[in-house]
Amino acid sequence: MKTSKPISTISFNTESFLRGKLRELEAAGILEFWAYIKHDPEPDEVGDEAGGKEHFHVYMEPAKMVQTTEVRAAFKEPDPANDKPRGCLLVEKSNFDNWYLYALHDSDYLASKGQSRCFSYDPAQIVTxxxxxxxxxxxxxxxxxxxxxxxxxxxxxxxxxxxxYVLGEQIGVRDIAAYQKAWQMLMSTGTERNGRPGHANEYTEPEPEARQMQIEDYPEYMPGGGEP
Known part of the structure; x- marks a missing residue:
């Protein structure tokens, strides 16, 4: 994919290699801005592509049109302990606001996606x-x-x-199920991905469609306030 829009990926590189490569791409006039944060694996990530290991969420803004497959190839790092080099997942289009809030595992942001995480992060942990x-x-x-x-x-x-909350904020009946899921996730202290597998650029995916509840569940919305 060719793009000049913001992009992001998940890296399994060593931090020294990752930081050096980002600086190299910036010095070469390929990137004009970059940032990353290290995440520890969530309890449900053991055995997925992250392999239960720490990883980096990386955000980049190209200084010109780039080919994302070439950007991904630039992060191939020889690994003396394995035949397969270290590297990153697919480089995809991104958005800073969403990337930043996901990078911190902001609880309100995750709840808006019907998700939750065990770990949260501090803004000071972002490297740029x-x-x-x-x-x-x-x-x-x-x-x-x-x-x-x-x-x-x-x-x-x-x-x-x-x-x-539903009555006070005048939530529409057709949206109640989605808000109810968010309410539950906001109260949760565990890890919830709303049915998604372990790692992906979750902040680039569309929000799940809301399921419609029966209006009888909220008689206050019925004519006459639910009275027969």
Whole structure:
């Protein structure tokens, strides 16, 4: 795929190689911005492509049109312990706001995707070639437009139940199932991927379709407020 849009991948390189390669691509005028963060494997990742090992979520902004297969090939790193070199997964189109919130495992963001994780990360753990650019990008993130469940988190902190949230925020009947899934994930302390396998660029995938609940489950929405 040829693109000049932001791209991202998941790397299994050594950190020294990864950082050196990103700096090399930047010096060559191929990238104008990059950032990455190291993640530990979640409990459900043992045996998947990450192999239960630490890995890096990498975000890149090309300085010109690039071929993603060539970018991926650049990250092949000889591994003395194995015949197969280290490398990264498919390089895909990305978006900084979503990448950043997923990189931190922001609970509200994950809940908006019907997911949760055991581990969370601090912004200081993100490594980048230009901290000023990183801070500028973070400052421009409109969290409310990406994670519409911040109000949901507030309801939970106030000890209110899901019905109170639905009625108070006037959630449409056809959206209740999706919001209910997010409510449950927001309260969870485990790992939930909404049916997805271990590793993928999850922040690039579309949100799951909502299932429609029966209106009888919420009689307040029926004519007459549910009265016969």
């Amino acid at each position: 070639g230009d901290k000023d650019d990183l801070h500028s990008k973070v400052a421009r993130i409109d969290v409310g437009s990406i994670t519409p469940y911040i109000r949901m988190a507030q309801y939970q902190r106030d000890g209110k139940d899901f019905r109170s």
